[in-house]
Amino acid sequence: MSRRFEHVWSWMREAALACIIACALVMYAKVDDVRAQDGSRRVLHVDSYHAGNQWNDGIFAALQETLSGKAVELRVFHMDAKRRPSAGDIDTSAQEAVRAIDEFKPDVVTISDDPAAKYLVMPYLRDAAVPVVFCGLNWDASIYGLPYRNTTGMVEVSPIPQILKLLRRHARGPRLGFLAEDTEVKRKELAYHERLFGISYDKTYFVSSHADWKEAFLSAQKEVDMLMILGVGAVPDWDLADASRLAEERSEIPSGTDFEWLTSVSLIGVVKSPEEQGRWVGQATLRILDGVQPSDIPLSYNREGELFFNDRIARRLGIKDFPPLARAVP
Known part of the structure; x- marks a missing residue:
């Protein structure tokens, strides 16, 4: 079911006027x-x-x-x-x-x-x-x-505050991590999360290979209480099946994403279209x-989104409640 990113949209609508x-x-x-x-x-x-x-x-x-x-x-x-x-x-x-x-x-x-x-x-x-x-x-x-x-x-915006709100329900503490491909665009996104929403990341993991991604993912399980997983398109040897197995077997903290194809490695996805x-x-x-x-x-800003829930990772974390309106990750 489609969900609107209302408060992000409201902010960006005002920003559009200043942008001209x-x-x-x-x-x-x-x-x-x-x-x-x-x-x-x-x-x-x-x-x-x-x-x-x-x-x-x-x-x-x-x-x-x-x-x-x-x-x-x-x-x-x-x-x-x-x-x-x-x-x-x-x-x-x-x-x-x-x-x-x-x-x-x-x-x-x-x-x-x-x-x-x-x-x-x-x-x-x-x-x-x-x-x-x-x-x-x-x-x-x-x-x-x-x-x-x-x-x-x-202009493309992401439902980062919504994802974070859902993650906090299942987190043991407040520490937040950011895991993404090492690109200029992802570093730009990180800066805007802090600037627009006041989000402070305790650990950032920028990776350039699948092995780096796996190492960062495992480190995050010990170093933070929640993890944003936000893009791997620049990782040349990315292996989704291997990453999914790792997430299902080794997740110790809740994770979230805004990309549908990363919901298999994340507990929660609030994904853009x-x-x-x-x-x-x-x-x-x-x-x-x-x-x-x-x-x-x-100028316009994207508003469509869909909520995903990964029951396999949820079972690993002992989470039993399926969020209302969420779509199960295949």
């Missing part, structure tokens, strides 16, 4: 706004990551479905920023994306996640002729100067193709 700042009107004429010769419209989706990244694949599938049957030619460009995370590699990918835009000449460019905003949109497409619709920018788009005259988008973001981007794109200016479409 006066931008220097510097044109980066990298793209010609030319319609396809056959009369169809063209959309290029720039994915910050790689095909096979579960979250972004969900965004693109929903975008593709929303645009289907609308006389729109849709292509995707993958920047591969999780597997090639250096600033130099991402900048090279951004330049390749610019060439793809020049060649394809899309009517609209859509993007997902922070690397595409930071390395492509901000330096090359700011206030350009081609409209840009973004999603997946965590917590705050204004750090990239967004929105520009030619942009709109959906990538499809919500893909649908929103697709609908905004169709409005722009019909003549609406991006600047006339207000």
Whole structure:
């Protein structure tokens, strides 16, 4: 059942007004706004990551479905920023994306996640002729100067306070840990948890391999009383089956996540919907193709969520109460 992240939404709605700042009107004429010769419209989706990244694949599938049957030619460009995370590699990918835009000449460019905003949109497409619709920018788009005259988008927020509230019901103490892939985006998320919600993490574990993840998970069982598990997409040898076995056999503290595919290693999941973001981007794109200016479409924030409960880990922790409205982890 869908649940709304009401107080996060309320905060972000107010923040949206402050986010709209006066931008220097510097044109980066990298793209010609030319319609396809056959009369169809063209959309290029720039994915910050790689095909096979579960979250972004969900965004693109929903975008593709929303645009289907609308006389729109849709292509995707993958920047591969999780597997090639250096600033130099991402900048090279951004330049390749610019060439793809020049060649394809899309009517609209859509993007997902922070690397595409930071390395492509901000330096090359700011206030350009081609409209840009973004999603997946965590917590705050204004750090990239967004929105520009030619942009709109959906900022991604997570139900961290809701997860923490559920974890505290089963925790032996107040100490909180943060376990995630070692990426710039996850470090940004950590900073915003502290800034927006006053959450203080007693231990942080940033990992780059599956072995590191297992070691950090086991250390957390002794060092903190609750654990946030928030992303492994950049871990190249991630083994979900092995991690799930470890969590089921060795969990001693409650853990929580905001990703559905990590509910098998967590007691509780309050998960976001990538499809919500893909649908929103697709609908905004169709409005722009019909003549609406991006600047006339207000920034939005994701609101859909679903509660998951892992009964196998619950039994390990001696927890017998199944939360109301929760979906069982398969």
